Amino acid sequence: MAIAMRVDVAVVGAGLAGLMAALPLQAAGYSVLLLEKSRGLGGRLASYRLNGSRCDRGVRYLTEEGRLLSGFVRSLRQRGVLEPWIEQGHIYTAEGLRLDSPRTHYVAPEGMSQIAKELGQGLTVWYSRRVQTLAPESEGWHLGLEAVVEGSEVPLEVKAQAVILAIPAPQALPIVETLPGMTQEILTPLASVSYDPCLTLLAQYPQNGVPAEIPWCSLEFPGDRDLSWLGLDSSKGTSSAPRGDRPLVVINSSPELARSHIDDEDVTPVIEHLLNQGAAHVGDWLNTPETTHLHRWRYAFPRQTWSQDSLVLPTPFPLICCGDWCGSHQVETALRSGLAAASATNAQLQQHPLPTLSQLMNSPPK
Numbered sequence: 001m002a003i004a005m006r007v008d009v010a011v012v013g014a015g016l017a018g019l020m021a022a023l024p025l026q027a028a029g030y031s032v033l034l035l036e037k038s039r040g041l042g043g044r045l046a047s048y049r050l051n052g053s054r055c056d057r058g059v060r061y062l063t064e065e066g067r068l069l070s071g072f073v074r075s076l077r078q079r080g081v082l083e084p085w086i087e088q089g090h091i092y093t094a095e096g097l098r099l100d101s102p103r104t105h106y107v108a109p110e111g112m113s114q115i116a117k118e119l120g121q122g123l124t125v126w127y128s129r130r131v132q133t134l135a136p137e138s139e140g141w142h143l144g145l146e147a148v149v150e151g152s153e154v155p156l157e158v159k160a161q162a163v164i165l166a167i168p169a170p171q172a173l174p175i176v177e178t179l180p181g182m183t184q185e186i187l188t189p190l191a192s193v194s195y196d197p198c199l200t201l202l203a204q205y206p207q208n209g210v211p212a213e214i215p216w217c218s219l220e221f222p223g224d225r226d227l228s229w230l231g232l233d234s235s236k237g238t239s240s241a242p243r244g245d246r247p248l249v250v251i252n253s254s255p256e257l258a259r260s261h262i263d264d265e266d267v268t269p270v271i272e273h274l275l276n277q278g279a280a281h282v283g284d285w286l287n288t289p290e291t292t293h294l295h296r297w298r299y300a301f302p303r304q305t306w307s308q309d310s311l312v313l314p315t316p317f318p319l320i321c322c323g324d325w326c327g328s329h330q331v332e333t334a335l336r337s338g339l340a341a342a343s344a345t346n347a348q349l350q351q352h353p354l355p356t357l358s359q360l361m362n363s364p365p366k
């Protein structure tokens with residue numbers, strides 16, 4: 001017989017928005033379960049190991065911009081997770097390479113996913129479980145899960161008083177559109193959101209394969225047909241948390257290039273193209289990496305966004321959607337939206353006092 005887990009709130013998606021929704025609700029006394037289809041926390045706050053070297057293949061750095069984000073960065077610095085990386089990035093324009101306006105770029109030397117690991121310490125998370133179905137029952141929601149990897153099959157059912165979908169709107173839509181009473185009008189906010197994709201190339205070089213002095217660490221390509229960003233990822237390490245023993249560069253494609261190649265079976269031509277385009281700007285050495293790895297982000301950056309902090313659906317039990325698509329400030333929006341979803345859920349449940357972000361960040365993890 002199938003065993004179902006019962007909780008007050010099921011949060012689908014363990015990215016930043018999901019973590020920000022789960023933390024205040026758990027602190028207020030609700031039982032909370034996070035369901036995540038991948039094997040780790042953080043979503044697009046993603047780190048990767050290439051030949052033993054740590055690198056970031058999602059969020060590149062954080063800055064103290066935005067009310068929530070600046071407090072978040074300060075708290076993560078105090079907890080020793082974030083360190084200043086550079087004081088100024090570079091921009092490549094038609095006139096050539098120039099310095100961007102000064103603003104400190106903060107990174108987690110151990111990898112940006114360390115931020116999510118730090119936040120998620122006291123939370124219950126089921127990994128490798130994709131939420132596929134949602135159905136109202138007499139006392140709450142029934143969630144049907146799919147095991148993404150072998151060994152995560154039991155249990156595959158969850159019952160919850162309330163559900164928060166903290167996932168990109170195009171991934172939330174198929175879960176909610178089959179619910180009873182869902183009209184086109186109700187679904188319009190989800191259906192109208194769109195994302196730009198991104199191809200992220202990790203390229204690792206032999207020690208003697210790069211110039212002794214590389215004049216940039218973070219290089220933006222506004223308006224470029226093929227590239228959006230190039231970063232010297234190996235420079236994010238510190239002496240106490242080195243990233244690896246070989247230089248590593250991260251290249252993010254433009255949305256246009258990603259749209260044309262996201263489903264390519266053979267990725268060799270697009271890898272060569274990204275390297276060639278990058279080399280044309282920074283030097284031929286970029287063309288000869290030792291190892292490469294290409295990641296396809298289908299939902300990388302929100303393009304068409306929803307105008308409110310979260311989306312409360314008119315369902316018999318609380319069902320709230322949130323994520324970085326609820327605004328246009330990426331990580332700042334994900335923080336704000338997750339907190340808004342927690343607050344909207346609480347308003348429909350016990351209306352407990354919820355901690356603020358600064359109270360959450362300044363209390364030791366449970």
Ligand SMILES: Cc1cc2nc3c(=O)[nH]c(=O)nc-3n(C[C@H](O)[C@H](O)[C@H](O)COP(=O)(O)OP(=O)(O)OC[C@H]3O[C@@H](n4cnc5c(N)ncnc54)[C@H](O)[C@@H]3O)c2cc1C
Nearest residue numbers: 013015016017037043044058059060130131323324330331
């Ligand atoms: C290459 C790249 C670079 C970036 N750089 C920056 C940057 O420098 N600064 C910045 O502010 N932002 C940056 N961003 C954007 C930033 O990563 C996002 O805005 C933010 O992390 C979004 O958080 P989220 O929680 O809304 O979504 P996500 O991080 O996408 O989290 C959603 C989670 O839900 C899971 N999920 C999806 N569907 C299901 C399902 N059915 N069942 C279970 N789990 C599911 C996913 O696996 C994922 O873990 C970057 C993004 C990319 C791709």
